[in-house]
Amino acid sequence: MADISFAGESHALGADETVLECLERANHEIPFSCRNGICLTCMMRVRTGILPEASQAGLRDGQQQQGYFLPCVCRPEADLEIEAPADAELFGRAMVSEVTRLTASICRLRLRTATPLFYHAGQFVNLRRGDGLVRSYSLASVPRLDDSLELHIKRLGGGRMSNWIYDDLTVGEPLDIQGPNGDCYYIGGQPDRPLLLIGNGSGLAPLYGILRDALADGHVGPIHLYHGSRMAKGLYYRDELQALAQANGNFHYTPCLSGDSDEAQLERAAKPGRAEAVALAEHPDLSGWGVYLCGYPPMVQTAKKQAFLAGAGLQDILADSFELRDLRRLPRE
Amino acid sequence: MSESLFQRIGGAAAVEAAVDLFYRKVLTDPDVMFFFDTTDMDEQRAKQKSFLTMAFGGPHEFTGQDLRTAHAQLVADGLNDSHFDKVAGHLQATLQELEVDEDAIAEVMAIAGATRDDVLNR
Numbered sequence: 353m354a355d356i357s358f359a360g361e362s363h364a365l366g367a368d369e370t371v372l373e374c375l376e377r378a379n380h381e382i383p384f385s386c387r388n389g390i391c392l393t394c395m396m397r398v399r400t401g402i403l404p405e406a407s408q409a410g411l412r413d414g415q416q417q418q419g420y421f422l423p424c425v426c427r428p429e430a431d432l433e434i435e436a437p438a439d440a441e442l443f444g445r446a447m448v449s450e451v452t453r454l455t456a457s458i459c460r461l462r463l464r465t466a467t468p469l470f471y472h473a474g475q476f477v478n479l480r481r482g483d484g485l486v487r488s489y490s491l492a493s494v495p496r497l498d499d500s501l502e503l504h505i506k507r508l509g510g511g512r513m514s515n516w517i518y519d520d521l522t523v524g525e526p527l528d529i530q531g532p533n534g535d536c537y538y539i540g541g542q543p544d545r546p547l548l549l550i551g552n553g554s555g556l557a558p559l560y561g562i563l564r565d566a567l568a569d570g571h572v573g574p575i576h577l578y579h580g581s582r583m584a585k586g587l588y589y590r591d592e593l594q595a596l597a598q599a600n601g602n603f604h605y606t607p608c609l610s611g612d613s614d615e616a617q618l619e620r621a622a623k624p625g626r627a628e629a630v631a632l633a634e635h636p637d638l639s640g641w642g643v644y645l646c647g648y649p650p651m652v653q654t655a656k657k658q659a660f661l662a663g664a665g666l667q668d669i670l671a672d673s674f675e676l677r678d679l680r681r682l683p684r685e
Numbered sequence: 686m687s688e689s690l691f692q693r694i695g696g697a698a699a700v701e702a703a704v705d706l707f708y709r710k711v712l713t714d715p716d717v718m719f720f721f722d723t724t725d726m727d728e729q730r731a732k733q734k735s736f737l738t739m740a741f742g743g744p745h746e747f748t749g750q751d752l753r754t755a756h757a758q759l760v761a762d763g764l765n766d767s768h769f770d771k772v773a774g775h776l777q778a779t780l781q782e783l784e785v786d787e788d789a790i791a792e793v794m795a796i797a798g799a800t801r802d803d804v805l806n807r
Contacts, residue, residue, distance in 0.1 A: 386735060386745070386746060387746060388738070388743075388744045388745060388746065389697075390731065390734055390735050390738060392731060409697060410697065410701070410734075653724060656726055657712070657726065660705070660708075660709065660712075660726065661709060661712065661713060665705050666704075666705055666708070666726060666727065666730050667705075
């Protein structure tokens with residue numbers, strides 16, 4: 353008989369009972385809808401124990417790897433210790449190890465954490481300032497390559513956190529950090545498949561991490577990165593990306609400029625147009641591709657639909673949409 | 686005991702194989718795309734999986750009332766028999782593309798067809 357540990361209590365699982373039924377019997381209110389492993393409303397996360405395969409069917413690879421499962425179709429044979437997804441969201445301590453201005457509006461923030469953070473490049477963390485203000489930023493660093501966390505902060509008009517980081521934050525200062533979150537990251541196991549990475553502005557951050565993670569993992573299929581900006585000066589990391597393209601025959605970097613200024617016209621090394629438009633025009637058939645979309649929400653939304661219509665499976669399109677506030681996933685205070 | 690329709694058709698794996706094909710068809714059909722165009726494509730995909738699961742004779746908890754409630758706004762926006770027929774056609778084409786056998790397709794189409802009055806709120 354399996355025991356289910358949740359919220360500090362242990363419950364014996366009844367014969368032929370699902371984990372959801374067991375928790376309900378113990379008067380826990382777990383949100384649910386279909387009760388058939390389809391809608392994902394009741395999704396929870398395992399801390400310890402072996403999940404039956406059926407309880408993870410239909411979840412994304414990334415969610416499966418992180419131990420998410422569906423209690424409504426979970427009939428485990430052995431003990432499980434589980435948690436609500438929100439319980440994983442605890443803040444730890446980090447210290448600023450570097451702040452470097454990359455452009456007039458984007459800076460690179462490097463952090464060291466008191467305890468190592470187990471994450472994938474491309475996931476995001478929530479940073480909390482002393483006064484409680486919280487914002488989400490995506491990880492450009494790769495655990496196996498970098499010994500600190502790297503985030504790219506774009507200062508926004510009236511953005512309290514971004515302007516503070518850009519203008520005032522200095523090396524040595526502490527910040528609270530929660531994460532990692534999100535499922536927009538490189539998934540190994542298909543080293544041959546073509547990858548399309550599209551981002552604008554500081555949407556390059558997760559893509560820069562995902563790209564280097566894929567290369568370090570031995571990805572041999574073509575990897576096409578399209579980075580878009582209105583102005584040439586927003587195309588940061590060009591030298592780094594060109595160097596990576598030089599060193600890796602399967603990696604192709606295309607900077608794109610959507611502005612119609614003279615400066616953009618003169619910039620012959622970049623393609624004219626929005627990154628997603630250039631990318632999809634050059635790759636009209638995306639069947640079997642992995643697609644990553646990061647940055648400005650309307651771009652992510654448009655490109656997601658276009659990539660899907662171009663043949664990419666919806667489960668193979670991973671997105672990190674930079675909502676202006678923390679509309680991604682807000683941790684509990 | 687003979688296998689259920691859901692088992693014969695391939696169960697959850699068949700739903701997974703069909704959902705993107707079906708969704709792509711309705712999203713590119715100018716007559717019905719309006720009803721499926723949404724900002725949250727992942728949520729829309731999940732809804733379509735639920736629908737396909739039901740149409741394939743799989744486990745579901747839809748009631749006629751759920752279908753009515755879910756489509757009430759769309760009916761107010763003009764959803765009618767012609768749209769229902771087009772979407773049903775895309776379902777049939779999806780199954781043919783996946784080389785599901787004709788008897789099973791006929792059963793699926795019968796289940797889907799039986800939802801017509803609820804979907805159209807009649």
